[in-house]
Amino acid sequence: MTMRLDDALRETFFLATDIEPLSNIVTKHTIHQYMDKLVVESASELADKLLPLNLEEENQLKKKVAYLLFEIKESKNNVQQLQTEHDKMQNSIKMLSRQMSESDERKTDVLNEIKLLRQRIDERNWGDAVQDMIRMLKLVKDLERKESDLLSSCKLTHADVEESFSYGGQLGIAEFDQALSQSMEKLTSAKRECxxxxxxxxxxxxxxxxxxxxxxxxxxxxxxxxxxxxxxxxxxxxxxxxxxxxxxxxxxxxxxxxxxxxxxxxxxxQDALTSSIGCSKLVDSMEVIVKGAQQKLEKVQLSLLAEKKHSDSLREKHTAAIADQRHFSSLLKAFQDECTKNERLSQLVQNGMASSSSLWCRTELEM
CATH class of the missing domain: 1.20.5 (Single alpha-helices involved in coiled-coils or other helix-helix interfaces)
Known part of the structure; x- marks a missing residue:
């Protein structure tokens, strides 16, 4: 019987000592104190009761040993749970440290990109364009804010209108139908006009x-x-x-x-050679032929004079047209020169206006 008690105490002691390598957290010291207390109490009780025990005391001692073994198992399970939680915490800490390092790397990359962008802006003289872009972004933000305010106000008015309709409002059903018919008439008239x-x-x-x-x-x-x-x-x-x-x-x-x-x-x-009458007739006919030839010659000369006059008038028109062409070509050349001058001046004016507008935007941003 004493050998059984010694074996039980030895088992409890060994179980208590087996818990030690698993407890690597804050509860290690408390568990050791508890186990030392149990060992001391069991040893003191064993020293007090080395005398022969009766059956009742032996049963009580067995119950106490079983209870101690149960508590040791529970403490061992608790230690294992705490160890797993500790491992999870360590893994989460490692993940967080990894994320922090990645975020630091991203931060350095972003800072390097910002430096490169600033260097490019300084090299290519894009400062005015960047300032204009910043000003436009500010305007966009203001417009978005105004849009959000307008949407909120519209939502409020919509909610008020729905509430008024849901709770009955001032208009009755008949008045509402009348207003609806009037609005439909207005809509049809507007559609006709459109x-x-x-x-x-x-x-x-x-x-x-x-x-x-x-x-x-x-x-x-x-x-x-x-x-x-x-x-x-x-x-x-x-x-x-x-x-x-x-x-x-x-x-x-x-x-x-x-x-x-x-x-x-x-x-x-033949008649002219044989008689004088035939000769006179021949002479008369020859005179008529000569007169006809002279009339024909006069007509041809008149037509020639008319053609000469026409050709002279055409030559005069041609010379006048050549003079007009020369005059028009000189005017066209002068007009082209003036157009080139005008384009040059307009380009200079546009460049001056652009520079003045950029200076004004810069002064506005500085102010």
């Missing part, structure tokens, strides 16, 4: 579409000039053909007259 305006706009757009653009006008002008040159060439060829035809007709008439004259002379020559 339709009329739309028809007018479409008609104006159709008229505008019918009007040719500058490019189309230039194409039409080029085509008209080509057609005019073609018509002029056709007219010149036609007039040339008519002139040749008329000349050939005149030559034909002259040849026919000449043949008739020769035939008449040939028919009258």
């Amino acid at each position: 339709a009329a305006k739309l028809r007018a706009i479409l008609s104006v757009k159709r008229k505008i579409g019918d009007v040719p653009t500058q490019v189309e006008l230039i194409q039409y002008e080029r085509r008209f000039s080509e057609l005019y040159s073609q018509i002029q060439e056709k007219h010149r060829q036609t007039s040339k053909y008519y002139d040749t035809y008329n000349a050939l007709l005149e030559i034909k008439e002259l040849m026919l007259k000449e043949t008739s004259l020769l035939n008449s002379i040939n028919s009258q020559l």
